[in-house]
Amino acid sequence: MKFASEFRDPALAKGLLSAIAGQVDKIGASMDQPILIMEICGGHTHSIFRYGLDKLIHPAVSFVHGPGCPVCVLPMARVDEAVALAERPEVIFCTFGDALRVPGHRKSLMQARAAGADVRIVYSPLDALELARCAPTREVVFFGLGFETTTPSTALSVQQAAREGLTNFSIFCNHITVPEPIKVLLDDTDMRLDGFIGPGHVSMVIGVHPYDFIARDYAKPIVVAGFEPTDLLQAALMVLTQIAEGRAEVENQYSRVVPEHGNPVSLAAMADVYERRPSFEWRGLGEIDASGLRLRDRYRAFDAEEKFAVGYGAGAKPRVVPEAEGCACGAVMTGRIKPTACPQFGKGCTPDMPLGALMVSSEGACAAYWHYGGARPVPAG
Amino acid sequence: MCLGIPGQIIGIADEARLMAMAEVSGVRRAVNVACVASGPLTDLVGRWVLIHVGFAMSVIDAEEAERTLQALRDLGQVQEAMDAMAESENALAAAR
Numbered sequence A: 001m002k003f004a005s006e007f008r009d010p011a012l013a014k015g016l017l018s019a020i021a022g023q024v025d026k027i028g029a030s031m032d033q034p035i036l037i038m039e040i041c042g043g044h045t046h047s048i049f050r051y052g053l054d055k056l057i058h059p060a061v062s063f064v065h066g067p068g069c070p071v072c073v074l075p076m077a078r079v080d081e082a083v084a085l086a087e088r089p090e091v092i093f094c095t096f097g098d099a100l101r102v103p104g105h106r107k108s109l110m111q112a113r114a115a116g117a118d119v120r121i122v123y124s125p126l127d128a129l130e131l132a133r134c135a136p137t138r139e140v141v142f143f144g145l146g147f148e149t150t151t152p153s154t155a156l157s158v159q160q161a162a163r164e165g166l167t168n169f170s171i172f173c174n175h176i177t178v179p180e181p182i183k184v185l186l187d188d189t190d191m192r193l194d195g196f197i198g199p200g201h202v203s204m205v206i207g208v209h210p211y212d213f214i215a216r217d218y219a220k221p222i223v224v225a226g227f228e229p230t231d232l233l234q235a236a237l238m239v240l241t242q243i244a245e246g247r248a249e250v251e252n253q254y255s256r257v258v259p260e261h262g263n264p265v266s267l268a269a270m271a272d273v274y275e276r277r278p279s280f281e282w283r284g285l286g287e288i289d290a291s292g293l294r295l296r297d298r299y300r301a302f303d304a305e306e307k308f309a310v311g312y313g314a315g316a317k318p319r320v321v322p323e324a325e326g327c328a329c330g331a332v333m334t335g336r337i338k339p340t341a342c343p344q345f346g347k348g349c350t351p352d353m354p355l356g357a358l359m360v361s362s363e364g365a366c367a368a369y370w371h372y373g374g375a376r377p378v379p380a381g
Numbered sequence B: 001m002c003l004g005i006p007g008q009i010i011g012i013a014d015e016a017r018l019m020a021m022a023e024v025s026g027v028r029r030a031v032n033v034a035c036v037a038s039g040p041l042t043d044l045v046g047r048w049v050l051i052h053v054g055f056a057m058s059v060i061d062a063e064e065a066e067r068t069l070q071a072l073r074d075l076g077q078v079q080e081a082m083d084a085m086a087e088s089e090n091a092l093a094a095a096r
């Protein structure tokens, strides 16, 4: 490890690593009985691999990668629905680049585009809104993706569209929330998790209190963290310190960006535009109660599912959702196995020929292992 | 998509729509500042903000901005955001 060049503050990183070792000794953890810390956010997973934190940290601490990559947790049926929307001749389908290459049953959005569908990559829902203004005879559908970090942006865009009276703009809403799947993992008696590193930028929007149940009801520590390597080491140390001292609390390592109660304007816009769906399907986790958002009745005209009768929308056909054969996306997504344990990893599934979103999204765990893992199988020949 | 990128507010783009001009890693683009504006938009000029998919979500200080940019550069996320902005510009230019 090129310690000095990789870390802006190598002395700080070294200090944190030895403090971590001290707490591990206090807890009495070993390689056979490691402490399992789940980092929920896919951005954290990438940071951990980019800086090799999984190798630098005491061997009795293991990072478990959580379901915090919004493209990865989309079931294939949702990708199929996105493709079906994109294939409508009147539609301009706008998506973040991350979702372009995610495979559906028939095809990915990229393949749909190659076959003539009008699929455009946008950086922001505001750009989709501008497209709708520029192309009044077309239907602009924005692929609303993401956790609480990106939800306010679509909420504010819908409010803006409503103010302007735009009638050719709608959202295919796949916004999901972080706390609910964590509860599912904690209720799973097969899962052993000792603590959590909480997502920084999600928490900037929702604050730290939505995680209170993790400490209160499940007696597990959770520390909200930033994305720099020393942030993550500091957060791991804070989790371990809580365990060593027999505490379980919600702590905020990233208070320089995360306010305790979140961002009030974002929260107000989300509350105005969205309501919880009774349930929403997650790849690898199945239907989870109240884990997805949809547009409220007063914004129904901007809901692509209602407008085009797809997905959960009124009049939509029931969906069948078998996943690709031989892939272990669900097990990887929920931290049950490491990506390299998937039989397809590096064989049937690579970034160029992905079977699952985890291999293509910039936040997916399989992509992180592939790019930085060193565990990549040496290609034959 | 989930990681914000720091940018500096350099002017006002569209007061009524709460849009400001930001400079992100040398590239200019209009961003929505509804979530960080507590007074007149001109108060934001010169400040650093964390921008998520075109929306300023948090005001940060210059040092935090620099550190975050470095971390995002290491993760390849700066290039990704820049590419996405450029693609978006192309999509819009074709429609205008």
Ligand code: SF4
Residues within 6 Å of the ligand: A326, A327, A328, A329, A330, A332, A339, A342, A343, A344, A345, A346, A349, A350, A354, A355, A356, A357, A358, A359, A366
């Ligand atoms: S290697 Fe491919 S198929 Fe296997 S879990 Fe990862 S994305 Fe899914």
